[in-house]
Amino acid sequence: MRKRKFELKRTAAAFLAVVTMALTAAAVPSAAADAKGVELYVSPSGDDSAEGTVSAPLRTLEGARNAVRKLREGGGLEGGITVYLREGVYYQPQTFEFTSADSGSEDCPITYSSYNGESVTITGGVTLDPDKFTAPSDEIKGRLQSDDAKANVVAYDLGADGVDTSAIRTTLGGSVRIDSRLFVDGERAWPGRFPNYVVRDASYKYFDTPSGRTFVDIDNRVKNWKSVDGAMMYGMFGTDWVDSYAYVTGYNASTNTVTISGSENPSKSGRYFFYNVLEEVDTVCEYYLDNETGILYLYAPENYKSVPIRFAVCRNYVMTAQVDYYTFDGITFECGVDSLILLNGNHNTFKNCIIRNCSESGLDFVGDGNVFYNNELSYIGGGGISGEMSNTAEMIHSQTVIDNNLIHDYAELHRVYNAAIGIGQVKPGHDGGFGVTVSHNEIYNGPHLALSYLCRDALFEYNYIHDVCYEAGDAGAVYDGTWISNGMVFRNNIIKDIHSSYSRDSRIESFLNPLGYYCDDSGAGKHVYSNLFINIDGAAIATSGQDNNIHDNIIISANKNAGGSASISADSRNYYKFPNDSVNGWENITVYNPGSPNGLWVWFYNTAFNPSFGTEKWAFSYPWTMLVKTTNVYDIYDLFVPYAYGDSKVRQNALYPSTAGIGATKEFSNHVETRDNVAFGVISDFGFADYEGGNYAVSDDANIYTALPGFKPCDAANVGRRAAG
Template structure:
């Protein structure tokens, strides 16, 4: 701007006169003679793009302010702040920024809310409660399975609401997540994602047989012609389903990690068979308790508050309202509508976004595309109600601070940057963020945080409620510290809170996991070894894990699956069933498979990368790792099976560095309320005949029978007292700053959120878990419940009790069960915020025969009655079977059998190595 912006020392009045005479459109503020000049522009829904952008005459759109900045010849020192006034700024297209929108090092461009005003950039359509009307169409009401829903079902005329693009359901799953395919339109009410109508409601059901495997796919294929599966007689309810062209099946058909979403190609309700449209990854087989499916997008199955269905032909949305919808006079109701990212940045620099809410798209929320992005900050923002990933970051010196990211169809934040060849750090940072309810549409491998590149810092975040892992790590030299994670891997097994799978790229190492609080993560089967706190999978190497706290888990703290050079020291394991577990690849059949499939890549890396002359030489023993004999590579590749161990001893002996020692030392283990696993035998590995070297160095670990010295164990305060008992046993055990972990309060985050329920326990006094409670007609029984994590003082999580068959027994809001008629029934306790988190117990209601007999007046009558009563009991016995079937119409349980893998499982405690072969 004629150079005037860059001049210093001029009088304030002169600056004002000159600038207004030249621009006549922009509001500025000169702080003083020696301070930088900072320009301000204003945007308001009450403004006009024909105005000058001053506070009193604001622009109407953000794009107008953007255009004005682009047209400037120079940016004033101190930069430009665009203040956005209160309101919802609806957009149909992406708000895009490029290099020409960038600021400079001493002159950043900032877009932020004005003071504490609520500003939302939205791709959604907001509905009013009055847009919902009662359904009176008998043709629709008669399709419903549940009669009780008929007078509760609401509808919205989407055409009248001006909505034409509803999107469509699409194929997704393991290696089938098409990033270009945006999700369907979804309904959100009062900050909760509503449930697309499904059956069964909360559980999964198993197929009874595999009629036809269909196409079995290899990685990344998508071929028409899926399997045909048969189901039990409860599936006969599908005779009533009408919209068969767009019904989808959600679930796991094979390995735990191979989750998929597949359209129904053909349905035969008489035969109780379903044929899927697409072939399945790895086929269909029994792998474990995570397998099972449910069916979705079925109007007839709306029978649960929060369920909805979109009739694309009739242009109507049907909805069974939640309590929050009904009780609020003006509930927040949103339909995600936009099919593009809300905010896009490419080749941008020195830009800030503060205090803005982004919501309501079927695509990603914010995307920093690959290119030259650097020095970009997102501070105090909210990203929610998104169909795909919340924030995608490529670049360097990008920061996400003090932000809330939740209700996401895919991942929370994906961040990548730095140079893996030169090990130049990205300096990307994710700090003090609350990330939860991720992976709600694409459930597998969509974590709260995905890290790649070099030098990403993830600290002081609170992460919870994820279907799969919380954090995935690729690349080098990342720092994961002071985070709190709980309620992780809620529908998958064989996973970890932090998951690393880097065995094929041993040069990707150097990550430090430090002072994190991992708690309340649970097994989903009876093996108690199916999930982990930190999971270093398939040969991952070179990770330091120290001074972390693992608490309250019936599974494993740290699992090293075949890797080496990993150090685990000075960690606290409190009420964790398995503190540490190790699998030695050189001694297992599974290791044969992994080594055989990775050794070729190691050989290629050895031939093409001179690590001795690269920055990677800084890593301890990495160069030595690649010093293996090339003649063994072809020999390894020629192995026919795990039993063919011709090169094992030679290869293992030569490649000591391929399976080096993991170090587990100076850790403290205290199991007070949760016993440590005791089913692991000592020394089995020495008798297997596969090698002679140990994979683990265990030293100085202490298993304590008494409180190590916590300030308040009963209330989950694991700060160590100055005179803590553990200090008398271990000279150098650190005082881990427990209260510094997780979120912290600052200007952008004035308070901390309450914890969410991760586990519900139904308490049935006087009865064991699988012991049926027997009631007579009219009798009552009081149940109660507990939740984990423990609620904070003053918190009272809402629990909803349900009966699977209200003709047999009912349960009130206080947990009082009343028997009504003979039969079996399941009483369940659910988290009100997530009905899929629940616990249940079986009840049996019997007829009160004694009371009936006392009313009889004579022996003949009594004899006759008793005869008929025995007949009734025979009938009742049959009725019980049908009652069980009826109660399971929307619930099919199953048990799984572990597949024998010949894996040696190792639990390391107190310097002793215990191992177990999985049966």
């Protein structure tokens, strides 16, 4: 915590230095800067040949960047440089790039900021002219299936505006994706689909009578289409946690069967939706793009002529910044065909920004000392904030802070394993790194995970997570695992209303109960305490690894679909993953395989992945890991040396209802200290100030303290976002 506070203070000091810059400082590139720094001004109505003053602003981001480069050539800019963007839209049909040559320094930080809170938008989308919308042809109207659609669908000739309307059905990496590039008033428009998209609803259909690459169209939709050309499908065709794509390649009217070609064949437990079909444009903000003619057909909202409607054209990222000591403040970044922002550098800050409207990632970062404060991310196709910090033998804390952000409506197109905040990837040198603070964020409207990480020494506190994982089963609102993410602290968070949209169906596997905090694949070294879990379909907490301490949590109505009997779930996977004579099957894949995302042992012993393992500092930080390799022979009934679980504890948790308890395997129960977990029969025993009204502060005279002396409940009054400061 001391390091986090120091970093925030240093960021605040840099910000104060920026805002106190002299208003009279010369702004032309040839001018000398005084100790208070330099200001440049940019306006969409400016001129890049101008001086860059408030009365003679530059016009483009490129013009501002070039002016900053010239200013820095002279040196001596100890006060830093602030580029003020005046109100308006800055159109970026290609990626706007900052290179390492543009980096700031501790003595000369560089800030790009909206001026006095004016509305500033950097967009990779072309804005449609409201006066160019026309009525569709009679032939198009005839294909629409409802009278409302016939009356409200309008046409726009993107091709006439010079926009490339070729289909983009794959990511830059080559995998199939939903081609969704239209945004209406900052929200995603969907390419004509069935079933229609309803957030937090089961907007899928189950396959009926699947056989090979075919299935029966029990809803009788395809028979109404003029053609299957261009029609596509998305869903989870076989496995709940693997997304699938397919092209519709044929339809047999006599048997009412659909033929597809895709990543997986249909299965009885699979689900899907059709998209990119003109005939399925039947609700507000659905659309169809004729890639050949370039004409867009939109089911328009009533106010469509008075709100911005943009079509994304910028590929890759809208902005990339390979820089240090930069601040972006109060700017809207939007409309990427692929992703929005890539930050590669150290000691940078994004604050008070709106980041929205793309098909892939919102904000990707690599580096240390970066701060992401008070931003809103929404209508993101993939993950929200995703990043990696340095992984070095010195185990240096990255001082990365992700604080006070609002993230919602993310993973809209890639709906599996894309988190609102995701830290770390499995690759040498940057597998998550050391040290991140994730605090005071609010996250909702995500079909799968809210938080995921593969990093060490992570602190998650005061976050409010609700209404996520509604399309998930074998998943959790917070998801981690393996032995690589040690030293994690998860405290004073509220996780609420984690429900699957799918009722139980005899065809569906049992993975329909998303969890609150899910420590998967023998994850170890976790400290989960003083959190509040309310209304969770699955267990509030799932654990299986070594040295996991779970205590002082309040859990209300968890594991609802299993009768509420296991508020905390614990299994034996870590017990059976220890090296033994069996190195076959799943154990071998997950434990020993260096290519596996669950390669527990390999990450420890491969210095490319884990350069600090075995050092003195590692031994002090994670002492339990020093015993792992030396304890491959043990007595399964030995209660004195429980090697498989180390010093794990599950104790002093407060549960509701009275039937709630700990669902643990025999091996876990034999080796883990599990005691003083109390189930209460009435919610009033918790002493909440106003449970129904959402005030979860616990009164000092609550019965919970009598039953559990010394209990430390969630500091609910401070959970969630705070007023920006």
